[in-house]
Every structure is written in C-alpha cells, then in structure tokens.
Amino acid sequence: MALLEIENLVVEFETASGPFRAVNGVSMKVHEGEVLAIVGESGSGKSVSMLAAMGLLPWTAKVTADKLTFNGRDLLSMPASERRKIIGKDIAMIFQEPVASLNPCFTVGFQIEEVLRVHLGLDKAARRKRAIELFEAVGIPDPADRLGSYPHQMSGGQCQRVMIAIAIACNPKLLIADEPTTALDVTIQKQILDLLMKLQADHGMGLIMITHNMGVVAETADRVVVQYKGRKMEEADVLTLFENPKSNYTRALLAALPDNATGDRLPTISELFVDDQVEGAAR
Amino acid sequence: MSVILEARNIVRDYHVPGSLLKKAKTVHAVKGVSFTVEKGKTLAIVGESGCGKSTLGRILTLIDPATSGDLLIEGKKIDIAKGDMTPEMRRKVQIVFQNPYGSLNPRQKIGDILTEPLVINTDTPADERRDRAMTLLKKVGLEEKHYNRYPHMFSGGQRQRIAIARALMLNPKLLVLDEPVSALDLSVQAQVLNLLADLQDELQLTYVFISHDLSVVRYIADEVMVMYFGEAVEYGSRDEVFADPKHSYTKTLFAATPRADVESIRARLARKKAA
Numbered sequence: 242m243a244l245l246e247i248e249n250l251v252v253e254f255e256t257a258s259g260p261f262r263a264v265n266g267v268s269m270k271v272h273e274g275e276v277l278a279i280v281g282e283s284g285s286g287k288s289v290s291m292l293a294a295m296g297l298l299p300w301t302a303k304v305t306a307d308k309l310t311f312n313g314r315d316l317l318s319m320p321a322s323e324r325r326k327i328i329g330k331d332i333a334m335i336f337q338e339p340v341a342s343l344n345p346c347f348t349v350g351f352q353i354e355e356v357l358r359v360h361l362g363l364d365k366a367a368r369r370k371r372a373i374e375l376f377e378a379v380g381i382p383d384p385a386d387r388l389g390s391y392p393h394q395m396s397g398g399q400c401q402r403v404m405i406a407i408a409i410a411c412n413p414k415l416l417i418a419d420e421p422t423t424a425l426d427v428t429i430q431k432q433i434l435d436l437l438m439k440l441q442a443d444h445g446m447g448l449i450m451i452t453h454n455m456g457v458v459a460e461t462a463d464r465v466v467v468q469y470k471g472r473k474m475e476e477a478d479v480l481t482l483f484e485n486p487k488s489n490y491t492r493a494l495l496a497a498l499p500d501n502a503t504g505d506r507l508p509t510i511s512e513l514f515v516d517d518q519v520e521g522a523a524r
Numbered sequence: 525m526s527v528i529l530e531a532r533n534i535v536r537d538y539h540v541p542g543s544l545l546k547k548a549k550t551v552h553a554v555k556g557v558s559f560t561v562e563k564g565k566t567l568a569i570v571g572e573s574g575c576g577k578s579t580l581g582r583i584l585t586l587i588d589p590a591t592s593g594d595l596l597i598e599g600k601k602i603d604i605a606k607g608d609m610t611p612e613m614r615r616k617v618q619i620v621f622q623n624p625y626g627s628l629n630p631r632q633k634i635g636d637i638l639t640e641p642l643v644i645n646t647d648t649p650a651d652e653r654r655d656r657a658m659t660l661l662k663k664v665g666l667e668e669k670h671y672n673r674y675p676h677m678f679s680g681g682q683r684q685r686i687a688i689a690r691a692l693m694l695n696p697k698l699l700v701l702d703e704p705v706s707a708l709d710l711s712v713q714a715q716v717l718n719l720l721a722d723l724q725d726e727l728q729l730t731y732v733f734i735s736h737d738l739s740v741v742r743y744i745a746d747e748v749m750v751m752y753f754g755e756a757v758e759y760g761s762r763d764e765v766f767a768d769p770k771h772s773y774t775k776t777l778f779a780a781t782p783r784a785d786v787e788s789i790r791a792r793l794a795r796k797k798a799a
Binding site for chain 2: 283430454458459460495500508
C-alpha cells in the first residue's frame with residue numbers, strides 16, 4: 242500500500258479576478274522507503290500541493306481531490322483534531338527558509354522539546370535526552386550546549402539541521418522536504434543532502450523532495466514528478482527522466498542546465514517549449 | 525589586450541567596537557587579494573558565504589574603501605578614502621545586486637529608476653535621459669510601454685533585466701555582477717545569462733561575476749578565482765581551474781556540486797542497491 246496517495250488534487254485561491262487554480266488535477270503516490278522528487282519552477286504548484294496534503298493552507302484555499310489518503314486514512318474528511326495528531330508526527334515537513342521558519346523568541350531546545358511533549362508526551366528528562374540524541378543524529382556539535390541557543394545564534398546550515406531534527410523527532414513515516422538546500426552553499430548543501438539520504442535509508446522513511454534544482458534531483462531521487470503551472474507534465478524514474486524524457490517541458494528544463502551548454506548560448510525554456518493546454522491534458 | 529581592472533594586494537578589515545563586557549576585535553574580511561581583468565573578459569569569483577567575495581565586490585564598485593592595497597581602473601589608481609572621486613571615475617564601474625526584489629525602489633517607476641544615475645552623475649537633459657532609458661529597455665528585452673510601470677508589476681527575471689539596464693545607463697566599462705542569477709528560476713536564469721553574454725559581445729563590457737554556482741561559472745567565466753576565508757586560494761583560466769584544481773578547498777567545492785548527468789545517476793543507483 243502506498244504511504245501517501247493523491248488523486249486529481251485541485252487547489253484554488255479566490256482572487257479579485259476570479260478563482261486562481263494553483264494546482265490543477267495532480268496525482269501521485271509515495272511508497273515506504275521511496276524518495277520522490279517534485280520538480281518545477283516557482284508557481285508550478287509544487288509546494289502548494291504538499292501544503293494541501295498537510296492541511297497547512299489558509300482557509301481561503303479551496304482544496305478538492307478524488308483521493309487524499311495517508312496510510313489508507315482519508316485526510317480530507319478527517320476532523321482537524323485527528324489530523325493534527327498525524328501532522329508533525331507521522332508526516333513531517335522541512336520548510337524552505339530554515340532561519341525564518343524557526344521561532345526567534347524561543348531556544349532551539351524548547352522548539353524541539355515542544356514536538357516531543359505534544360506528540361509523544363515524554364517527561365522533562367526524557368525529552369532532554371531525546372533532544373540531545375536528535376542533535377547528535379543530525380551532526381550538531383556540543384548538542385547539550387546548543388539546546389540553549391536561539392536561532393539567530395546559529396548559521397543557516399545549523400538552523401536547517403535543527404529543522405531536520407525537529408522533523409524526524411517522532412520518527413515520521415513520511416518526510417516532506419520543501420527546497421531544503423536552496424538557501425545554502427554547495428558544500429553545506431552536500432552535507433544536508435547526505436544527512437537526509439542517510440536518515441531516509443536508516444529509518445526506511447518515504448521522502449518527498451520539492452526542488453527546482455535538477456542536480457539535487459539527480460543526486461537523491463528514485464522517482465520524479467515534473468510539474469508546470471499546476472499540472473503534472475511527466476512522472477518517471479530518475480534514470481529514465483534524465484536519459485529519455487518524454488515531455489517537451491522536461492526536455493527544455495534539462496537543456497537549460499548550464500552543464501549541458503553547447504556553444505555560446507544556453508537554450509531557454511521559452512525557445513524549446515510552447516505552452517499549449519493539449520500537451521498538459523495528454524497526461 | 526588592455527587591462528581594465530587591476531587589484532594589488534587588497535585588504536579589508538572591519539573593526540567591531542568593544543563594549544563593557546566585550547573586547548574590540550578586527551574581522552579580516554579580505555586578506556590580500558590580487559588579480560587583473562582584461563577588456564571584454566569575465567572574471568568569476570567563487571566561494572561560500574562569508575568568504576569575502578561580496579566585500580571584494582563592494583570595494584571594486586567603489587562603495588567601500590579598501591583598508592590597504594591598490595585598485596587601478598584603466599591604469600589609474602583610485603582611492604575613495606581620499607575623497608577625490610570625480611563623476612567620470614564613478615561612471616566606469618556599475619553593479620548588479622543579487623536580489624532584484626530588494627534592489628529596485630518599490631515607490632519609483634521604472635523610468636525614474638533608470639534615469640536616476642544620469643540625474644546624479646551627469647547633466648543630460650530630460651529628453652535625452654528618456655531616450656537613453658527607452659533604448660536600454662529594448663536592449664535588455666523589455667518594451668517601451670514598461671517605462672511607466674512600478675517594480676511590483678514585474679517578475680524576478682524582468683526585474684533583474686531592469687537592474688542590468690540601470691547599471692548600463694552610464695556606459696560603464698566594468699560591471700560587477702553579485703550573484704545576479706541565484707535568485708532566479710532555471711529557465712529565467714538561462715535567459716539572463718544569455719542576455720549578459722550578448723551585452724558583453726555588443727558593448728565590449730568587462731564582467732566581474734560573483735557566484736557560488738560552479739555550473740554557471742563554468743558557462744560564463746574566462747578566468748576563475750576561488751576565495752576561502754578572505755584569501756584567493758586558486759586563480760587561473762577557467763579550463764585550468766576546472767581541469768586541474770590545486771587547492772583542497774576547490775576540490776571539496778567540485779565534489780560537493782551535484783551532478784546531473786546520466787552516468788552519475790547510474791553510479792548512485794548502483795551504490796544504493798549494493799548498500
């Protein structure tokens with residue numbers, strides 16, 4: 242059975258000029274122990290579809306789907322109190338901006354212990370012990386001392402490690418990483434990706450990597466979903482996608498990589514890909 | 525080939541004043557960097573955040589003075605700490621900043637943003653300023669109708685085009701590009717890089733390109749300088765540096781860059797299966 246199953250997900254936002262469809266009929270499945278990458282440019286609806294699955298969108302968003310289940314349980318019809326027990330425990334998310342997504346008013350120790358208190362109900366000593374373990378697992382030096390630090394006292398890479406520690410605190414079955422390395426240097430990016438892949442392999446988690454970086458996709462994913470303007474353009478395993486992309490959009494995306502440049506000019510997506518509704522509707 | 529820019533042993537220290545409980549300390553942001561850039565060429569400065577590459581960019585753009593060392597533009601020594609800068613000297617170097625969402629004033633129209641450098645540095649009459657702004661708008665791939673719009677009406681790629689047009693308003697010899705594409709999507713990134721390459725050919729511009737993305741650097745640079753904790757640990761032509769990196773940090777940097785070719789993916793999947 243698939244861990245997360247999404248069928249025909251539609252997310253609409255009400256705007257002054259009528260409803261805006263951010264996600265338009267996207268379907269995907271994630272299995273246990275699998276790494277799925279969702280690739281797309283900004284505005285392709287890749288983050289919004291995952292936020293919809295987590296139930297983290299504001300009330301102004303209209304979310305409909307033929308199917309939205311986690312471990313066989315329907316997330317859409319579930320009461321909010323039930324859903325809150327799953328979110329943060331069995332499904333966890335790492336957000337894009339590590340420094341901005343931690344609360345600047347509390348120590349990182351408090352923020353990680355909050356998760357342990359709410360979801361696992363551990364007592365104070367056990368929480369502290371587990372928090373130190375988690376910090377060790379994500380490679381933060383002097384974990385006992387660092388628990389008392391505030392986010393602004395740590396670097397971007399360190400904050401991202403704290404975010405990961407919080408996300409894996411309850412041994413989630415599914416981890417969603419929303420552009421986990423976009424704000425970071427390549428050397429730190431490598432460390433964070435290695436860490437995520439190690440944790441994923443150790444715990445057999447399902448992992449969804451949301452990214453716009455084809456290099457990150459190539460280094461991590463088993464299977465890839467390509468999204469464009471809220472529609473799914475292509476779904477393939479990672480080797481097939483890079484070797485033999487089916488959709489014109491994927492081909493254009495790969496050609497625009499500076500690594501693949503031949504000659505003086507980079508091919509741009511608008512030159513190679515004509516956005517017609519027919520191409521999207523075909524899949 | 526004439527040398528446009530020469531830096532000799534540039535040093536920049538920041539003094540952090542002490543307080544009751546803290547001792548004053550000095551941060552050495554740039555520790556003696558030397559290089560030359562020839563006309564029409566691109567020097568890429570690579571390094572991680574905090575290595576001093578943006579500080580160096582600010583010194584080259586004549587925003588911040590260097591603590592010591594010589595900066596020569598077209599063979600002429602320039603020291604902004606002395607305060608004898610003429611508008612002609614200022615005009616030679618312009619900068620494009622990293623984040624086009626932050627570098628354009630949201631309360632100014634595009635036309636005013638573009639003509640402001642002329643108002644400050646020259647006494648060009650208003651109609652000529654307007655003509656020049658229109659020409660450059662078209663040159664960077666925008667249209668005349670955009671002249672009276674505000675920055676929020678544009679996408680990130682379009683804003684970066686506006687920032688590039690503004691930098692070109694004064695006909696500079698040297699353009700410092702401080703991570704100009706790192707805030708942009710892959711497809712838009714390709715368009716902006718193409719635009720920069722076209723402008724360089726057409727106007728014989730010299731670029732100093734600050735970046736941490738090696739794939740972009742490999743595409744655009746003629747020469748590469750790698751910085752690490754304020755020092756230039758590697759400096760040479762692009763092919764030399766990419767083919768045979770000497771310093772251990774450069775090697776680390778290459779190893780950390782994700783590869784998107786089919787062989788690397790095959791190798792990774794094979795490793796995963798074996799594990």
